[in-house]
Amino acid sequence: MSFSKVLFAALFSVSLAAGAAETAHKDTGLEGHWSGVLLSQAEEAADAELSLDHYGCYALSVKKDRGIETGFFEVKNGRVLLKNSGGVVNREFEVGNDGKLHLLDAEGKPLVMAAENCCSLYKD
Numbered sequence: 001m002s003f004s005k006v007l008f009a010a011l012f013s014v015s016l017a018a019g020a021a022e023t024a025h026k027d028t029g030l031e032g033h034w035s036g037v038l039l040s041q042a043e044e045a046a047d048a049e050l051s052l053d054h055y056g057c058y059a060l061s062v063k064k065d066r067g068i069e070t071g072f073f074e075v076k077n078g079r080v081l082l083k084n085s086g087g088v089v090n091r092e093f094e095v096g097n098d099g100k101l102h103l104l105d106a107e108g109k110p111l112v113m114a115a116e117n118c119c120s121l122y123k124d
Contacts, residue, residue, distance in 0.1 A: 025056035028075045030095070036121035038103055039111075040064035045118040050101070058082055060091070079108070099123065 031052045038048040039062075046064035052073055060069040060082065071084045080093040080101055092108050093101035103119035105111055111119055 025054065027054055030075060030080060030101075030123075032123055034101060034121035035124050036100070037118045038062050038121070039114075039119055045115045048121065050121055052080075079104070093121070096120070 031054050034050040034052070036048055037045050040046040041062075042064065044064055046062050048060065048062045050061075051059045056072050056074070058069075058071060058073045062069075069082075069090065071082060071090060074081045074083065075095075078095050080095065081089050082091040082093075083089050092104045094104055094110070096102050100120040100122050103111060103114075
């Protein structure tokens with residue numbers, strides 16, 4: 001099964017889980033597919049893909065990590081918050097003037113020790 005089919009299946013299952021209990025998601029202009037380089041769980045730079053859908057769900061694949069991270073996203077004050085089903089923020093990105101999503105650290109600050117060409121995503 002291709003990665004895009006797996007990613008679609010993951011997004012579809014998350015959107016079903018959202019169900020009628022979720023309030024209507026207002027499109028932000030950030031919905032779609034994003035690619036780039038992020039930090040793996042071992043804090044190594046790795047190719048990554050992120051999909052944000054029109055239901056407020058996301059699916060993230062970091063190539064050096066196993067599996068696909070899924071949950072809900074919220075855009076707040078120029079930042080994209082990726083949250084698990086309990087509402088806990090897993091990752092936070094800043095929407096840059098360059099149109100990219102830039103990964104922030106656990107405290108919501110820019111990464112200080114990021115490797116070159118890491119850690120942002122571009123919309124493709």
